[in-house]
Amino acid sequence: MSHELPEGLHPDTLAVRQAVPRSVYGENSEALYLTSSFVQPDAATAARRFAGEEEGYTYSRTSNPTVTSFEQRLAALEGTETAIGTSSGMSAILLMCLGLLKAGDHVICSQSMFGSTIKLIGSEFARFGVQSSFVPQTDTAAWKAALRPETRLLFAETPTNPLTDLCDIRELADIAHAAGVLLAVDNCFASPALQRPASLGADLVIHSGTKFLDGQGRVMAGAVCGPRAIIDDKLAPLIRSAGMNLSPFNAWVVLKGLETLNIRMQAQSANALQLATWLEAHPQVARVYYPGLASHPQHALAMRQQSGLGGAVLSFDVRSSDPASGRARAFHVIDSTRVCSITANLGDTKTTITHPASTSHGRLSEEQRQSAGLGQGLVRVAVGLEHIDDLKTDLARGLDSLT
Numbered sequence: 001m002s003h004e005l006p007e008g009l010h011p012d013t014l015a016v017r018q019a020v021p022r023s024v025y026g027e028n029s030e031a032l033y034l035t036s037s038f039v040q041p042d043a044a045t046a047a048r049r050f051a052g053e054e055e056g057y058t059y060s061r062t063s064n065p066t067v068t069s070f071e072q073r074l075a076a077l078e079g080t081e082t083a084i085g086t087s088s089g090m091s092a093i094l095l096m097c098l099g100l101l102k103a104g105d106h107v108i109c110s111q112s113m114f115g116s117t118i119k120l121i122g123s124e125f126a127r128f129g130v131q132s133s134f135v136p137q138t139d140t141a142a143w144k145a146a147l148r149p150e151t152r153l154l155f156a157e158t159p160t161n162p163l164t165d166l167c168d169i170r171e172l173a174d175i176a177h178a179a180g181v182l183l184a185v186d187n188c189f190a191s192p193a194l195q196r197p198a199s200l201g202a203d204l205v206i207h208s209g210t211k212f213l214d215g216q217g218r219v220m221a222g223a224v225c226g227p228r229a230i231i232d233d234k235l236a237p238l239i240r241s242a243g244m245n246l247s248p249f250n251a252w253v254v255l256k257g258l259e260t261l262n263i264r265m266q267a268q269s270a271n272a273l274q275l276a277t278w279l280e281a282h283p284q285v286a287r288v289y290y291p292g293l294a295s296h297p298q299h300a301l302a303m304r305q306q307s308g309l310g311g312a313v314l315s316f317d318v319r320s321s322d323p324a325s326g327r328a329r330a331f332h333v334i335d336s337t338r339v340c341s342i343t344a345n346l347g348d349t350k351t352t353i354t355h356p357a358s359t360s361h362g363r364l365s366e367e368q369r370q371s372a373g374l375g376q377g378l379v380r381v382a383v384g385l386e387h388i389d390d391l392k393t394d395l396a397r398g399l400d401s402l403t
């Protein structure tokens with residue numbers, strides 16, 4: 001009944017095939033095991049399973065077959081030994097930090113990480129005695145200089161939101177390993193369809209399943225991918241105690257999303273490149289940030305590291321003669337759209353448009369935003385699957401009517 005997949009299959013095949021064995025009914029679409037607990041054949045088996053001496057499901061906070069299917073399929077795509085599902089991307093980061101760090105330890109992060117990541121590590125973990133340094137994403141020397149004897153983890157995100165800065169994963173992995181510390185990479189933006197951090201030396205890969213993995217903006221989910229020695233030995237026992245487990249229903253939804261991840265990322269990246277190229281030529285656009293453009297300062301690295309694709313997220317600065325009008329001009333472009341959704345989410349088949357300075361990065365001070373190069377005229381677009389001509393028309397409506 002269970003038939004093992006042959007070795008060496010392509011990621012496209014694993015994305016639709018890798019899962020736990022079929023049940024007795026032989027279902028072709030993976031079953032959704034919406035159950036909190038599992039009936040045990042007898043008391044002695046229950047005892048062995050609870051003690052971890054025998055494989056077998058007991059309770060869905062510990063593990064669930066639908067969640068296992070998602071974990072196996074994501075691990076296959078990322079090329080890691082295993083993965084563990086979590087209730088959201090942030091709980092994946094929480095789980096990793098709880099599992100790897102203790103009071104007195106030190107973490108180095110990029111200063112352009114996802115805002116909640118900076119808050120969680122820089123503020124919340126600081127309350128428990130974990131120290132952190134935040135360094136410029138692209139400055140390898142700064143990562144090196146921030147190393148201390150207490151450093152346990154380097155944590156990067158590439159490309160970043162919203163300015164699409166990259167870091168060279170292999171270079172960071174070498175720096176981490178030379179210092180005897182781990183490198184974790186948040187792979188939300190590129191996804192394994194474009195970039196596999198583990199193949200470039202990263203020890204752990206973090207996901208928000210909420211974004212491109214689901215791909216249709218439906219559920220919250222997350223995962224940590226990595227070696228069994230970390231995932232099974234350190235993180236799995238912790239999730240059993242701490243309970244940030246992924247719901248089977250959400251796991252099932254994201255599992256279905258993974259089947260189309262590759263073709264979505266190809267199509268959305270192609271749309272994004274066309275839109276970025278068009279925006280770059282528009283007289284009311286001062287600058288476009290998109291790794292797929294030759295004008296991106298790290299274009300060569302992006303092409304090498306991201307399978308020749310720029311990804312589905314781009315940002316642009318609306319041209320304005322004085323800095324004070326940037327915000328109003330960006331709002332005009334956003335409010336003139338009729339197709340794009342005005343929302344801070346991304347990774348959806350529906351194109352979303354947002355003003356980072358007043359939403360995702362609204363809690364930063366103006367000074368912090370300026371030092372990050374994040375202006376009031378900046379607009380971020382997470383490009384979906386609509387026809388490219390409709391997206392251009394949607395943005396042209398606001399851009400062409402700027403005076």
Ligand SMILES: *Cc1c(COP(=O)(O)O)cnc(C)c1O
Nearest residue numbers: 088089090114186188208210221
């Ligand atoms: C959204 C996001 C997260 C957090 O994921 P949630 O599922 O919203 O908790 C983490 N990192 C990046 C890069 C993200 O875009």
